[in-house]
Amino acid sequence: MVDGKTKVCGIMANPVEHSYSPMMQNFxxxxxxxxxxxxxxxxxxxxxxxxxxxxxxxxLAGLNVTVPYKQQVLPYLKETDPGAAAVGAVNTLxxxxxxxxxxxxxxxxxxxxxTEEGISIEGAxxxxxxxxxAGKAAAYTLGSHGAELVYLLNRSRExxxxxxxxxxxxxxxxxxxxxxxxxxxxxxxxxxxxxxxxSVGMAPNTEAAPxxxxxxxxxxxxxxxxxxxxxxxxxxxxxxRAGGQAFNGLSMLIYQGVxxxxxxxxxxxxxxxxxxxxxxxxxERLLGGKGNVVFIGFMGAGKTTVGRLYAEQFGKDFxxxxxxxxxxAGKSVTAIFEEDGEEAFRKMETEAVRELKEKVSNTxxxxxxxxxLREENRxxxxxxxxxxxxxxxxxxxxxxxxxxxxxxxxxGENPKGKIxxxxxxxxxxxxxxxxxxxxxxxxxxxxxxxxxxxRRKGENGI
Numbered sequence: 001m002v003d004g005k006t007k008v009c010g011i012m013a014n015p016v017e018h019s020y021s022p023m024m025q026n027f028x029x030x031x032x033x034x035x036x037x038x039x040x041x042x043x044x045x046x047x048x049x050x051x052x053x054x055x056x057x058x059x060l061a062g063l064n065v066t067v068p069y070k071q072q073v074l075p076y077l078k079e080t081d082p083g084a085a086a087v088g089a090v091n092t093l094x095x096x097x098x099x100x101x102x103x104x105x106x107x108x109x110x111x112x113x114x115t116e117e118g119i120s121i122e123g124a125x126x127x128x129x130x131x132x133x134a135g136k137a138a139a140y141t142l143g144s145h146g147a148e149l150v151y152l153l154n155r156s157r158e159x160x161x162x163x164x165x166x167x168x169x170x171x172x173x174x175x176x177x178x179x180x181x182x183x184x185x186x187x188x189x190x191x192x193x194x195x196x197x198x199s200v201g202m203a204p205n206t207e208a209a210p211x212x213x214x215x216x217x218x219x220x221x222x223x224x225x226x227x228x229x230x231x232x233x234x235x236x237x238x239x240x241r242a243g244g245q246a247f248n249g250l251s252m253l254i255y256q257g258v259x260x261x262x263x264x265x266x267x268x269x270x271x272x273x274x275x276x277x278x279x280x281x282x283x284e285r286l287l288g289g290k291g292n293v294v295f296i297g298f299m300g301a302g303k304t305t306v307g308r309l310y311a312e313q314f315g316k317d318f319x320x321x322x323x324x325x326x327x328x329a330g331k332s333v334t335a336i337f338e339e340d341g342e343e344a345f346r347k348m349e350t351e352a353v354r355e356l357k358e359k360v361s362n363t364x365x366x367x368x369x370x371x372x373l374r375e376e377n378r379x380x381x382x383x384x385x386x387x388x389x390x391x392x393x394x395x396x397x398x399x400x401x402x403x404x405x406x407x408x409x410x411x412g413e414n415p416k417g418k419i420x421x422x423x424x425x426x427x428x429x430x431x432x433x434x435x436x437x438x439x440x441x442x443x444x445x446x447x448x449x450x451x452x453x454x455r456r457k458g459e460n461g462i
Contacts, residue, residue, distance in 0.1 A: 106137035109256025122146035130197035201233035217242035290361040292385025300397040301390040311364040372433035389434035
């Protein structure tokens with residue numbers, strides 16, 4: 001609960017709407033028990049000084065700074081950490097008496113992410129694409145952790161030359177060799193660690209790579225792209241197609257955030273389990289479209305149970321279409337059937353799915369067993385999110401539902417036969433409506449939820 005003692009932090013950027021930092025930092029606060037809140041702060045280009053001074057005046061405990069302000073804030077800081085000064089850019093501001101102290105957590109975040117993936121920098125022959133703010137952090141990381149040499153490529157060769165000269169001077173040895181991006185063919189053959197630090201390949205321009213020549217990628221044994229959306233960039237695809245390993249920037253994003261959070265809260269440490277959980281939540285959020293996951297299937301398949309569990313695990317909202325319809329109609333589904341008839345209910349289902357498609361995002365949705373039978377509903381469901389068919393054998397459905405006297409179908413003679421007949425009739429519609437199916441027989445809800453997550457990653461080619 002936000003109160004008078006709540007510590008406020010935020011991220012200043014423009015644009016800022018796309019940022020995953022509020023999701024991450026507020027999760028860290030909840031998991032570590034810190035009374036803090038983290039908010040997005042859109043700052044116009046000519047208001048950087050006012051933003052920094054205003055944040056201090058309003059007692060904000062700290063800020064993250066991202067493009068295009070990582071260098072622009074420097075004149076307005078009280079102090080700058082030596083590591084940030086060496087990089088020439090800051091991304092984290094920590095409140096101190098009289099102003100803010102600037103840090104750069106990108107460089108240590110990148111190193112922690114690479115170490116986690118088993119990537120060794122010491123003695124490595126490297127290629128660095130980009131000489132901007134992120135490129136500076138990457139260059140500092142490679143140089144400070146013992147790279148043998150770094151071919152530094154940038155669209156502007158002059159900018160590459162300036163950064164190479166700066167880094168060579170900082171490390172006291174000539175290991176950075178500047179080149180224009182178009183000169184990539186001059187790099188000798190070999191096996192290189194390549195860090196992609198440009199914004200090329202970010203959404204919405206996901207079909208672009210800083211270098212398109214496939215021959216270039218045959219020189220890369222390991223490629224690390226600091227971009228994390230899309231989850232697999234074209235750079236990564238080209239590295240993998242040429243036989244190399246490729247990693248995206250999600251872990252770097254997480255670890256730079258962890259380091260920033262611990263700077264704002266020096267007595268608190270973000271544990272490995274918290275990192276694992278936020279990574280899963282962020283991966284799920286990145287798995288395409290509006291982030292909705294729709295569960296369909298026969299009664300007793302576990303749509304609601306698995307759906308609620310999946311929503312809890314991955315930080316999503318949960319909706320049930322029957323509950324939506326009941327709330328809007330002001331009466332139960334049973335009453336709708338009895339008073340208005342089945343056709344009226346089916347029309348309400350279509351209206352509900354249309355509303356989900358147009359207005360709902362980042363939500364787990366459980367739909368009634370009969371909803372996918374209409375062709376229009378099947379189309380709308382696929383447009384609303386990733387549709388998962390939870391499959392169960394008739395015997396499993398009977399075992400799960402026997403004794404449930406609220407199900408009209410289970411009353412009367414031969415309920416097992418009714419289940420089998422109806423399930424067989426609906427099978428084709430469920431298959432057509434779904435992106436993929438998961439068998440729930442003999443599995444716990446936790447196991448089913450994990451299978452759905454893995455299949456979603458697989459469906460996205462990850």
